[in-house]
Amino acid sequence: MIDKNSKFPIYYQIEEWLKGQIESNLFQIDKLIPSERELIEQWGVSRHTIRQAIGNLVNQGYLYRIPGKGTFVKDKNLINKENRYTSFSEDMAYLGKELVNKVLFLEYDEASKSMANRLNIREKAPIIKVKRVRIVDNVPISYEMIFIAKELISQIDERIAAGSFMQYYEKEMNLKIAYAKETVESVIVTEKTAQLLKIPNNSPLLLVRTKLFADDGQQIQYSKNYFRGNKYKFSIKLYR
Structure with a gap:
């Protein structure tokens, strides 16, 4: 009292x-x-x-x-990123969280003009598209769309799509991941995404767009990740 x-x-x-x-x-x-x-x-x-x-x-x-x-x-300790690239799977493993990737969509397609620009490939080049909901400790945290240049990654199946792409690239494809470029913006959830993440309409989201590059400078994938605004934060260390 x-x-x-x-x-x-x-x-x-x-x-x-x-x-x-x-x-x-x-x-x-x-x-x-x-x-x-x-x-x-x-x-x-x-x-x-x-x-x-x-x-x-x-x-x-x-x-x-x-x-x-x-x-x-608020869950204060869900994600805490430093100024280096780590995948969401790695973040969750570090925090001791249980991560499940629910695959909604897996398709082979041709790159549209806009997607070709985002992946730095020619228009109508073959790509792989994956959509999934990422569930942490039984709570849906993000809705992710991944676009992969098929020239570099020839085959993606349901097992790979439900797992860690980073682990697949590095352990199974023997690719060396050099860096990622990310942009982050605040958006309002759409009705479809609100249903997938089980949150109210008009809730805030963080949209994280990521371009992933191999050590030879070649781009591997482009992704859009809609994170629940109350569940995702960056802690970034910057040097002068």
């Missing part, structure tokens, strides 16, 4: 109580915390005090807000 004689401000005491509920799993990941009104009644404090406590925890990465829905508990 609140100690009015404490040297710590009231908002800080409420903040620490909320943090304790989260860390003890009494407030669970992706579940609503009590509303502002409920917390005001529980603690007998002003709305400003509650908002200050919640705002601090949002800034610290413990909570996230969805307009019109409320405030939810």
Whole structure:
């Protein structure tokens, strides 16, 4: 309960109580915390005090807000990337998470003009297209579309599509991956993707576009990955 004689401000005491509920799993990941009104009644404090406590925890990465829905508990430790390329499979293995790739689509096709530009190949060159949902600890985290230049990777089957492409390239194809170019932007989920990721319409997503290159400079694949906005973050170390 609140100690009015404490040297710590009231908002800080409420903040620490909320943090304790989260860390003890009494407030669970992706579940609503009590509303502002409920917390005001529980603690007998002003709305400003509650908002200050919640705002601090949002800034610290413990909570996230969805307009019109409320405030939810965030998984702080889902992904933490440094300034080097690691695949999503490698990230999840590092964190001890269970990753399942649900393959929705696997097709051989010809590159459109726009896709040829993205893959740096000639128009109508053969490509492989894969679409899948990536599920972490039984929660769908991302919807991924992968486009592969068939000239470099001649065969992809269901087993490969459901596994780690990075592992397949390096272990089975003996390719040396040199680097990736990524762009990240914030987008609003479409109805189709919302259904695949089991999230509300108008939820925020991070769209990560990736071009993957071998050590000889040849591009291997281009991918678009729609991550749940509350589940994906970068921690990047930059040197001057």
